[in-house]
Amino acid sequence: KRKGSDIYVDTRINAIEAILGAKVRVPTLYGDVDMSIPSGTQPGSLFRIRGKGLPRLNSFWKGDEFAAVNVEIPRNPTGRQKELLKKYIEEGSS
8 A cells, every 4th residue: 555655564573583583584675674563562463663654745865665564363272282272371372
C-alpha cells in the first residue's frame, strides 16, 4: 500500500519469533533488507525502515517503508509442541 511517499507492507512471523525476537527479510522497492524483530513483539506492531519509500516530490529525500507484523499461529501443533507450550504457561508467562 502507498500513503504519500511512504510504503506499507505486511510481514509474517510465527509466534515463537514474536516471543523470542528474530531477524526477517522484508522486501522493499530497492531490494530485500534484514529487519530485527524484538522479543515480545505484538501482532499488528509497525516497524519503520527509513528511506525505503518513494522519492518525495521536488526533493532528494525518500519516504519510509512501514512493515506491519502479522503473527501466524500454528493450526495443528504436534503433541510435543503442545506439551512444551503447556509447560511454558505453567512456568508463568508474563
